[in-house]
Amino acid sequence: MQGNLYEIDIRSILQLIELGQRTGQLFVEAHSFHKSPQLGRNHTGKNLSWFVFFLNGEIVYATDSDNSLLRLSDYLRHYQVKVQVTEEERACLEVLNAPEYAYLWTLLEQNIIDPIQARSIIYNLVQETLFDLLNLQQGSFVFAVGSALTPQLTTLEITPLLSKIVKQVQQWKQLYPYIQSPEQFPILTDIVNLRSSLPAVTVNKLQHWASGQTSLRQLARYLNRNIVTVAKAIYPYVQQGWVHLVDSDTTELLTNQQDKTLSLQENHKQRILCIDDTLSICTHIEKILQTQGYEAIAITNPLEALTRVFQFQPDLIFCDIAMPELTGYEICEMLRHSQAFRNIPVIMLTAKEGFFDRVRATMVGATDYLTKPFGHTELVILVERYLNYSRGEVIKQTQHLLI
Structure with missing residues (x-):
């Protein structure tokens, strides 16, 4: 059994394996993508892969493509156990199909951990792997029938496990865009x-x-x-x-x-962030502001912008109103709910000028409004107007300009 995840999802694949009481190994591969609400880790554009091992339609063990023992080491920390592997032992583990699983059995045999602790760790490892897999929206898979991974410490029924993790995935998606990845x-x-x-x-x-x-x-x-x-x-x-x-x-x-x-430097360049899904607008604003001595960056992806705004810590934000995935109104409203950006000047960009747009911008906490197309001088004057005031004064003194 093999195919693509846009044809059949992970949940259905697991249910088929359970229904057929299959023994073997499921291999899943996906190309990482940037800033996803589902799976935000490893933004380097490399392939990610996962393995799930089955015995008669039940899960024995699951892991990702990282063959190091870092994941296991984190779980062992809860039991105050440190991973201690010699170079020779590491070389032997690396040639195994599941080095993490093999090392766990070594700890059991040496009575460093007991079977209850080992089962708990395996359960957590499986849950973590399935959580990532159930968040996938694209990728490919291969299920190979074969002998079971040995020895077995435990087996886990798929249906109750899926029911639990599907609920976790649904709850996780509700935290976006504030929380985007388990690796943050x-x-x-x-x-x-x-x-x-x-x-x-x-x-x-x-x-x-x-x-x-x-x-x-x-x-x-x-x-x-x-x-x-x-x-x-x-x-x-x-x-x-x-x-x-x-x-x-x-x-x-x-x-x-x-x-x-926690302590802004007094002599830092004033920072300006532009969020607009039109690349030419972003480039235009970025070049004008940089020539004026400002530290300016522009982002065309509104979802990425929500993360970058916390990293860049801008003194002023330009934000387009009409964008896919998130509108400028939604972004502004989110920023106003953040203590850190409650008083940051936010200037809305739009291709049209209308009374209702200004009213709605006011309602979500926008500071001012700039209609496209705009000139070099118009942009610079607007920036200087707001960056010459303290952040608290800006909101109080300029809301009337919107209507």
């Missing part, structure tokens, strides 16, 4: 509001885990909780802008973001 790293950005709103114990826990060094997925493993439970716990703070999530490829952010966001 939480960083504290507003310790003052956190301390004034939360118990000291909770703040201390957040400071410990939200340091930019631990991903949401790692945190779930350390705490022995599923990823949705952890994400929902941190979601309100991300929504408020008190905690930001950054991607694994932003190395500098992971080490310096807290210091940069």
Whole structure:
């Protein structure tokens, strides 16, 4: 059995394997894509793959394409067990089809962990793998009938497992766009509001885990909780802008973001972000502002922009109204619900000028309105008007300009 995921989804494939009581191995491959609400990890454009092992229609074990022991090491940390592998042992494990599974059995044989702990780890590994697979929307698969993975410590029925994880996937999608990937790293950005709103114990826990060094997925493993439970716990703070999530490829952010966001440098260039799905508009604005000495970036993907706005920390935002996936109104409204961007000047861009557009822009918290096409001078004057005021004064003094 083989095919593409646009012809048949992972859930149906698993149900067919269960119905046929098949023994063998399922291999799934997908090309990673950027900033997805479903699977946001590994934005490098490489192929991702997963393996699921079956015995008589039940799951024995599941893993991803990473043959390291990092995933297992995270789960063992919950039991205060460290992975200690010699070079010789590592070389032997690497030639195996499932090195993680083999090492788990080694720990069992050495009485470092007991069977109950091992079963719990396998259950979590399978859940994590199926969570990623059920989020996939594209890719290919091959199911090969063959001998079972041995020895077996446990087998898991597919139907109850699917029922549980499908609910998790549905809950996970509701957290988007504030939380986009299990591989994002939480960083504290507003310790003052956190301390004034939360118990000291909770703040201390957040400071410990939200340091930019631990991903949401790692945190779930350390705490022995599923990823949705952890994400929902941190979601309100991300929504408020008190905690930001950054991607694994932003190395500098992971080490310096807290210091940069908690204390702005007085001599930094003023930063301007432009969000418009028309590339020519983005390029036009970017070039004009850069020649004026501003640090400016433009983004054509509105979903990507929501992540980049937290990383870039702009002093002013231009945002097109009519965009696919997310409108400018929706983006502005989301930003106004964030403590960090509540008072940032947001100037709406539109190809038409109308009273109702201005009223709606006012309702979602927009600061001003710029009609396309616009000239060099008009753009610069508008930017200087708002960046010469404090952020709090801008919102108060200029809302009347919209209507």
